[in-house]
């Protein structure tokens with residue numbers, strides 16, 4: 001078994017995620033209007049953009065929680081839009097963390113972390129518990145193994161959700177505004193866990209409104225607006241010296257909101 | 265009932281005139297309650313005085329007839345009622361879960377089948393279904409439902425599966441979408457997500473309404489007399505009715521009512537407790 005956060009290196013040069021001309025309609029509403037981009041192994045990509053620009057939809061298409069209308073998505077070379085593709089098998093390689101945590105309320109923390117290992121990976125009970133304990137250590141919550149989710153703070157719940165995804169030894173992780181539902185004082189503990197993951201080389205696609213996190217942790221920032229990628233590049237460029245007027249406008253709005261935050 | 269005083273000053277409407285006593289809200293409430301109590305007491309007193317207790321007791325409660333019903337009404341009749349209940353409830357629970365899943369299926373013919381089944385058996389009087397299952401199935405299929413409890417349990421199981429299907433479906437739909445998404449994102453198949461994540465949570469939600477249906481089912485076992493009863497399968501109501509015709513007295517039915525209540529009241533109390541606990545957990 002490889003370490004849970006060490007990406008199994010796929011064939012050299014194969015991107016972790018490759019998105020090709022992706023379109024997504026909800027009825028008459030076109031939410032994604034032709035998205036192309038690539039996430040390389042071990043890369044951390046932050047996706048930013050105004051509300052309703054299609055960031056969540058894009059992320060959910062990547063593990064097929066949404067069915068793309070047209071276009072292709074390749075996960076480590078496997079085309080998940082191919083009807084013959086075993087989506088469950090591909091999803092095992094992709095961890096996802098949600099804004100609303102989505103822990104299983106009828107199971108305690110250990111149950112949350114072991115159920116998919118047992119059912120999906122068919123690990124023995126002892127193996128599953130060992131992996132879960134190791135992941136809880138990573139997120140600093142070993143002492144909460146026997147608590148039920150309802151008794152944890154939002155920050156703790158979200159760290160459990162990250163640990164739960166890591167237990168499946170994913171090759172990459174998707175994060176959808178995972179700190180937006182948290183009280184401000186709990187945001188830091190979750191971002192710290194994500195940052196340490198990034199430093200260990202996890203491939204990550206992060207939808208976020210935390211500009212500080214994007215600036216310091218991302219290898220690349222993608223700015224989306226109205227269903228298209230407006231611009232992308234290193235954080236210093238996109239966040240520090242954006243080329244597009246729309247990006248500039250968005251960043252100035254976010255900056256005003258962030259005025260109260262302590263400087264990095 | 266008096267509406268709450270929005271001003272909070274406690275001034276009663278029309279009580280501001282010089283001759284009127286001003287009542288505080290509490291005083292007014294106490295006065296209302298006093299009037300209600302007094303009226304109730306009068307009514308009870310009138311009943312006590314005007315009812316012919318002697319004749320009433322003669323017809324409905326002769327202690328020796330009452331005592332005669334025991335212990336057989338418990339050891340035989342209540343036992344059979346509980347056996348019918350347990351068997352039908354098990355059938356209804358399993359069939360209800362399957363129907364609920366069919367009802368939620370993305371496959372249209374499955375959905376239609378479930379809808380037709382549910383509407384049919386919820387819409388018909390249980391008595392008709394019981395007769396249909398008891399007499400029509402043996403004729404149509406030229407086969408008997410096995411076991412002395414089989415036909416009755418199957419009939420009530422069919423009726424109650426229709427009710428339970430709707431209850432369970434509501435429970436499944438009450439589990440947030442994010443639960444399935446989280447399970448699927450961990451690589452679980454749809455089936456695993458349903459069986460290990462959604463259905464356990466749904467059952468927690470539906471335990472109180474299912475218990476209510478259990479109580480209704482216990483009472484509906486009294487319909488099974490239409491299938492013909494033997495001394496082995498006699499249940500509480502039939503037992504009491506037989507005793508009524510033997511003794512020319514209603515007292516056995518009172519005994520039957522007491523036995524039903526001894527079974528159902530603890531259950532309905534339990535539902536109350538469960539609901540209170542569910543409210544608190546939320």
Ligand SMILES: Nc1ncnc2c1ncn2[C@@H]1O[C@H](COP(=O)(O)OP(=O)(O)OP(=O)(O)O)[C@@H](O)[C@H]1O
Nearest residue numbers: 026029031049050051052053054055056057058177
């Ligand atoms: N299931 C759905 N059915 C219909 N419309 C949807 C659905 N999901 C999303 N949308 C619409 O698609 C658009 C993009 O939504 P999306 O959630 O991807 O935006 P977002 O960039 O993640 O926004 P936010 O920052 O608010 O999370 C919105 O207009 C939204 O109303």
Ligand SMILES: [Mg+2]
Nearest residue numbers: 055056057177
């Ligand atoms: Mg979103």
